[in-house]
Amino acid sequence: MIRAVTFDLDGVYFTEDSFQTFKANFPKNTTDQNLIDHVLSKSDEITQSKQEILTEDQYWNYVRSQLGVSTSNKEISKLLADSYQVNPNVVDIVKKTRNLGVKTCICTNNFPTRINALQDKFHFLDDFDVQIFSYQVNATKPDPKIFQALINQSDCQPNEIVFADDKEANVISAQSLGINAFIYQGFDHFLDKLRSFLLHL
Structure with a gap:
């Protein structure tokens, strides 16, 4: 019997182009797209911010130094909020899942600035019974530690x-703990798979 469903945030609950919009609109004094992608998406520093090894100030100071800007944390928060949109189809499924008496969960590699900015705008955390953030458990997917936190909480x-999840390594890690995990391949596929577990959805 399924008692909990975990939803991804970036590219699922929030539209696929939300973060791309944020990156495109972020102030920068460089045209080096590889550098921009690295600093905002792929650097050790962004990973460390998601694990709270770096504080918000430390990470954004790194971003400012790399991209040659003086954008304040407050301005960054506003830019995040302005760049993101929810996927109404997913929001509807989250609510329907909850109405079935099934717990709704998130398990996300994320950083406080983004979560706080989007919560202020959308109040989306109100839709989730269980909230697992990498920066609170000091571990990012695919580390089994974050999935163990999901099980426990x-x-x-x-x-x-x-x-x-859209990353195979994350799915394999979750499966290793016995979680019913599968690759996210778009909303329609996700809904079909979800309905195979929850027949009345």
């Missing part, structure tokens, strides 16, 4: 949890 057995 949902108060469910692993085989009572459904989890989808």
